[in-house]
Amino acid sequence: MTGRTDTPQDRFCLVGIFFFILGLGTLLPWNFFMTASLYFQSRLNNTETGNETVVRKEYHFNNWMTFLSQLPLLVFTLLNSFMYQRISEAIRIAGSLVFILLLFILTAVLVKVEMHEEDLFFSVTMATIWFINSFGAVLQGSLFGLVGLLPQKYSTVFMSGQGLAGTFAAIAMLLAKASDADPESAALGYFITPCVGTLVTLLSYLLLPRLEFARFYLNRSSKYEEGTTDKLLTDGTPLENGKLNGHANGAVASVALDSSGQDEAKLETSPDRSKQADSSAEKASVLEVFKKIWVMAFCVTFVFTVTLSVFPAVTVDVKTAFPHGKWGHIFIEVCCFLVFNINDWIGRTVTTWIRWPGKESRVFPALVVSRVIFIPLLMLCNVQKRYYLPVAFSHDAIFTLIMALFSLSSGYFVCLSMSYAPQLVEPKDAETAGALMTFFLALGLSVGAALSFLLRSLV
Structure with a gap:
């Protein structure tokens, strides 16, 4: 085994850039829906009659949006022991990003679809918010576990990306409103932005194991394999043991409680894990x-x-x-x-x-x-x-x-x-x-x- 003197370098800071993009991508769903609340309210609540705005029905969109965005995080935090032990890391991360992309595409398409039934539009939007944030919760916990395998500064870079996701969404909305396009076209352009952002996030994840610096740290865990990209791009075979526990940097960690309230780290009883059990x-x-x-x-x-x-x-x-x-x-x-x-x-x-x-x-x-x-x-x-x-x-x-x-x-x-x-x-x-x-x-x-x-x- 080579010593630490052979540790590869993060050339051109590519690993840092990729984790910044991954951090940004994890919070795009919450921030883009939250920043677009006025757009959703205009389609649900208001009818323009001359200079007057008449409220047809109060849907309390902002309250429901906030609640249905945050509840999945709590639910999947409670379910993380099951999720992270039984579903490979590649499927959790890449799969979540694919579904988030599809749901953003659906939201963008609905901009051009007239729904005369506001109740139907509200129900579809709430369902989209629930599912897109559910996948976002899985994605966030999985990526926190992944970045925890690298030096601490990469966790900071990842969280900086998360911190700027809201600013990114707000600037996208400002640019959409500042354009001379009609409101419908501006909303369409706004929702196309997170589609592109999510696609870039997915590509960043797929390219990550191709970088020598990332492989050096990620392969130190038996829960990450170098062939992540190849398996996803070729036969789609999930990685064996592609599981990641969270780390103490605020990640979603795989902690299960047994009946006595102990930290149940003995996930499997195979002989080669006896040292971990001890x-x-x-x-x-x-x-x-x-x-x-x-x-x-x-x-x-x-x-x-x-x-x-x-x-x-x-x-x-x-x-x-x-x-x-x-x-x-x-x-x-x-x-x-x-x-x-x-x-x-x-x-x-x-x-x-x-x-x-x-x-x-x-x-x-x-x-x-x-x-x-x-x-x-x-x-x-x-x-x-x-x-x-x-x-x-x-x-x-x-x-x-x-x-x-x-x-x-x-x-x-x-x-x-x-x-x-x-x-x-x-x-x-x-x-x-x-x-x-x-x-x-x-x-x-x-x-x-x-x-x-x-x-x-x-x-």
């Missing part, structure tokens, strides 16, 4: 790990509960104080989606240099809980239609400032919570801690999405 027997129980990281688990759950309870279900209905002209046409795309995604990415990135408060500081959970103040602040902005609360902040600049602080703190505290948790346990239990944190992250997203129904109705 090693896993020394790991702490899931309950013991949870007792050490419960503060971080609470923090990541609370951060996402607050964030998803008002974004985008409440924030997307904020109206500009200057509705006339081009600004009124792009206000939400700029001040809601673009501001949120850029500042969320900045919040995550700044943790590379700033890590305050410390992981054992009582100030940390206190600051996380204090983010609840953003809920009433955003509800008191110029959200329309409203029935109960007054408008306290009608100016666009105030809304933009609140959104910037809201998203900056969300990205910052999420990233700190996810990185602190594995540091609170022994190295042998870091994977279990990562899996637990991913479950609570998904739980926070789902609870926040469910809570958005109540908060939007209270405005």
